[in-house]
Amino acid sequence: MYNLDNIIKERLKPEQLKQFNKIYYGREDHCKLKLLESTIEVSARNNFDVAGYSFSAAKEEVRKPNILRLGLIQHSIALPTDSPICEQRQAIFDKIEKIIDVASSENVRIICLQEAWTMPFFLCTREKERWAEFVESPSDGPSTLFLSKLAKKHEMVIVSPILEKDEDGVWWNTAVIIDEMGNYMGKHRKNHLPSVGSFSETSYYAPGDTGHPVFETKYGKIAVNICYGRHQALNWLMFAINGADIVFNPSATIAEFGETFWGIEARNAAIANSYFTCSINRVGNEEFYVQNEKKSRTYYGSSYVTAPDGSRTPGLSKDKDGLLIVEVDLNLCRQIKDKWNFNMTARLDMYTKALAQFK
Numbered sequence: 001m002y003n004l005d006n007i008i009k010e011r012l013k014p015e016q017l018k019q020f021n022k023i024y025y026g027r028e029d030h031c032k033l034k035l036l037e038s039t040i041e042v043s044a045r046n047n048f049d050v051a052g053y054s055f056s057a058a059k060e061e062v063r064k065p066n067i068l069r070l071g072l073i074q075h076s077i078a079l080p081t082d083s084p085i086c087e088q089r090q091a092i093f094d095k096i097e098k099i100i101d102v103a104s105s106e107n108v109r110i111i112c113l114q115e116a117w118t119m120p121f122f123l124c125t126r127e128k129e130r131w132a133e134f135v136e137s138p139s140d141g142p143s144t145l146f147l148s149k150l151a152k153k154h155e156m157v158i159v160s161p162i163l164e165k166d167e168d169g170v171w172w173n174t175a176v177i178i179d180e181m182g183n184y185m186g187k188h189r190k191n192h193l194p195s196v197g198s199f200s201e202t203s204y205y206a207p208g209d210t211g212h213p214v215f216e217t218k219y220g221k222i223a224v225n226i227c228y229g230r231h232q233a234l235n236w237l238m239f240a241i242n243g244a245d246i247v248f249n250p251s252a253t254i255a256e257f258g259e260t261f262w263g264i265e266a267r268n269a270a271i272a273n274s275y276f277t278c279s280i281n282r283v284g285n286e287e288f289y290v291q292n293e294k295k296s297r298t299y300y301g302s303s304y305v306t307a308p309d310g311s312r313t314p315g316l317s318k319d320k321d322g323l324l325i326v327e328v329d330l331n332l333c334r335q336i337k338d339k340w341n342f343n344m345t346a347r348l349d350m351y352t353k354a355l356a357q358f359k
């Protein structure tokens with residue numbers, strides 16, 4: 001499938017490529033990580049891509065470097081959407097386990113999956129009952145139990161975006177945070193629900209009521225801005241105000257809806273808020289039959305990471321399962337704020353007053 005990164009690389013001469021990379025990606029060199037032989041072998045055998053990049057920060061005298069590896073997973077569904085629910089879910093679990101094992105061998109400490117990762121993104125069907133068994137408890141549902149074991153085994157923090165059913169039977173679009181000991185740490189519920197074209201989620205679940213939590217994990221302060229929330233600048237801002245150094249944006253989006261926005265919004269948020277943003281989108285074609293009518297959607301992957309200085313990694317592919325590994329030095333967040341005087345010039349007091357008067 002058409003991939004901008006590859007087209008550019010193939011067509012430009014080395015000197016031109018450097019100039020292009022500097023302007024487009026924010027740096028001449030992508031700073032690729034050297035991956036283990038076993039990573040290359042296991043990923044080829046299991047048909048997923050792995051790419052690794054690093055972002056460094058300036059050396060400081062007082063603070064030690066705060067270096068950490070992040071993992072982003074994009075994947076397709078594993079079985080047709082009319083297969084039994086438990087089989088569909090198990091087939092996805094099986095492939096995710098292999099990807100998380102590889103991430104662990106590459107020393108990834110925090111990993112995030114895509115929006116509603118355990119299931120096809122059935123929301124375009126406008127059916128609810130048929131899919132209800134995919135919706136689960138965030139603290140002890142099947143996906144949390146499955147990932148808790150992996151989190152503990154690999155001492156990894158895992159961000160697991162699922163569809164939640166609460167004690168009253170209400171559905172939510174929720175990201176579950178599992179700590180490095182395998183414990184349920186907390187959750188964030190999607191704040192902004194799309195109501196655009198075939199993305200009509202308001203009839204499925206309620207708009208989030210968890211605000212903008214930041215989770216102080218062993219490895220870093222993280223937050224989750226779920227999919228459509230990336231179009232709302234204030235949603236991003238609140239995670240910064242609450243102290244996030246890394247914000248994940250697990251998504252499910254198709255070319256017809258803002259593929260042109262994809263490389264811009266999370267990147268802009270990283271610059272505006274001096275944190276790392278991690279954008280994840282599912283891949284593959286999903287087909288549903290609703291009263292004999294075929295509904296189909298193709299997701300374009302292209303997951304990527306942006307640093308607070310605005311430089312970004314190339315994207316993963318548009319059509320293949322993949323693991324993106326990114327080594328970051330979290331010291332860069334404060335360094336960028338200091339360099340640009342962003343805290344002093346933010347004028348939050350002015351906006352607070354204006355927003356308080358807004359009706």
Ligand SMILES: NC(=O)NCCC(=O)O
Nearest residue numbers: 194199227228252253257
């Ligand atoms: N899942 C989701 O919120 N999709 C909406 C479409 C988009 O914002 O790209």
